[in-house]
Amino acid sequence: MKFLNIFSILLIVILTNSCSKEFLDAKPSSNIVVPQTLDDIQNLLDNEFVLNQTPALEHVASDEYYSRDYTTYQTLRVVERNAYVWANDVYQGASVVPDWDIMFTQIYYANVALEQLDKITRNSGNNNKFQALEGAAYFIRAYAYFHLAQTFCLPYDSLESKSDLGLPLRVQSGVDNVQQRATVEQTYNQIIADLSLASRYLEVNTIPGYNKNRPSQCAAFALLSKVYLNMHNYPSSLLYSDSALMRCHDLIDYNDLDTTDISPFSVYGTQNPEIVYRTVFILGYRSTSYNSSTTILDSTLYSMYLEHDLRRSIFFKRSPQNLPILKCLYQADGFPMFTGLAVDEIMLDNAECLSRLGKLSKAKDVLNTLLIKRFVTSYYTTYSSTNQQEVLNTILAERRKELTSRGIRWMDIRRLNREGSNIVLQRNVNGEMISLLPNSKKYAFPIPDYEISISKIAQNP
Structure with missing residues (x-):
């Protein structure tokens, strides 16, 4: 596969820059640097420039923003311009599609880590670190496959997913091990299997303080909840969101933030207690940049924020043309958009499942716990509807407002339309x-053309 050439280059570069001198000296003539120790494997899995990115196509194609005018639209690079209008030929022969390549690079890194761990003797002195690395590798592989599935596979359906095209399931690092596409159901089964192992091996701990690029047990449970939510399996999603919230539940009170600050959140998000696992959009897309005066917030979405909703002034500001644009989310201005796992999303997953399962009192408790920290306290009125559909609709509306521009809306549209929501996306391009x-x-999205050519895997219909 083409991306395997990229793997070798990236693995050499990152290990050359991050691993010990002794490790590098041990492999002077190798054409690929292979980690030999637990510290080497930790350095490999700490490469956030590769491992902590997610596809941006999920955001480019959603309904959360629009390009300011046709002139701006024309300045977008080809892939972004075509994804924005859901073109038939998105890539037009592009030789690199990072949304595909980087995610499979992550899978390759995880496989290398797992294979090298198998060659290291486990003992009482290294067992804790061994388990943490094993859990991290399984999590990274699952996280990459989950985001690939949201981008390049049709949404999960209990019947159609048994035959719908999934992903090539690569669980070995061998460059000659070319896999054809599994089904969507098999893809999700692999994701769940990896996360089950990850949750078992990762330490029961608080979220790593300044290493939120490292997965935790809470992150594994949070992702399991997210996976099951996208499979419409609400009892399982509820179970794992409950498990996650037992381990991580801290919220920022937006009343304590300076709404006039261009960067209300801490730099890089390291001191943000809500972040469970930090990832960002793949770089290079105009629509995933903070403070872009050419990427305008969807007017319907902006109008959903009420007067005393603090998110309106914390998340957004006005462009020079007096149009609403994204200011920052969870990180300081100048950093890529956050796409990782966080307490607010886990709570909204939890509340949605509770409402769908008829547990309205608990659903409202979770929702009110979140919202009282998002509104000016003196103006917040406890949500108290007793109508199940109204409660569900309110929770779904809060998902749009709370989780905007994090890659989640695309996933939500896909799954909600499977349930009959009939959400139609529209673009106005030059009239x-x-x-x-x-x-x-x-x-x-279609599989990149070069991948089809080299691997001979089936293209999406």
Whole structure:
């Protein structure tokens, strides 16, 4: 596969820059640097420039923003411009599609780590670190496959996923091990299996303070909840969101933030207690940049924020043209958009599952616990509806507002349309209205052309 050439280069570069001198000296003539010790493997898995990125196509194609004008649209690079309008030929022969390549690089790193761990003797002195690395590798592989599935596979359906095209399931690092595409169901089964192992091996601890690029047991449970939510398995999603919230539940009170500050959140998000696992959008897309005066917030979304909703002034500001644009989310201005796992998302997953399962009192308790820290305290009125559909609709609306511009909206549209929400996406490009209909095959991006050519895997319909 083409991306395996990228793997070798990246692995050499990062280990050359991060591993011990003794480790590097031991492999002077090798064409690929292979980690030999637990510290080497830790350095490999700490490469956040590769491992802590997620596909940006999920955001480019969603309905949270629009390009300011046709002139701006024309300045976008080809892939972003085509993804924005859900074109039939998204890549137009592009030789690199990072949304595919980088995610499989992550899978390769995880496989290398697991294979090298098998060659290291486990003993009482290294067992804790051994388990933490093993759990991290399984988590990283699952996280990459989950995001690939949201980008390049059709949404999960209990019947159709048995035959819908999934992903090539690579669980070995061998460059000659070319896999054809599994089904969507098999892909999700692999993700769940990896996360089950990750949750078992990762230490029961608080979220790593300044190493939020490292997974934790809470992160594994949070991702399991997210996976099951996208599979419409609400009892399982509830179970794992409960497990996650037992381990990580701290919230920022937005009343304590300076709403006029250009960067209300801590630099890099390291001191943000809500962040469970930190990832960002893959770099290079205009629409995933903070403070871009050419990427305008969707007017329907902006109008959903009420007057005393602090998120309106913390998340957004006005452009020179007096249009709402994204200011920052969870990180200081100048850093890529946050796409990782956080307490607010876990709570909203939890509340949605509770409401769908008829546990309205608990659902409202979770929702109110979150929202009282998002509104000016003196103006917040406890949410108290007793109508199940109203409670669910309110929770879904809060998902849009709380989790905006984190790659989640695309996933939500996909799964909600499977349940009959009939969400239609529209773009106005130079006076032409372009629509993406519910459950369209275009909710799965095409596999890059070069991957089809080299690996001979099946293309999306």
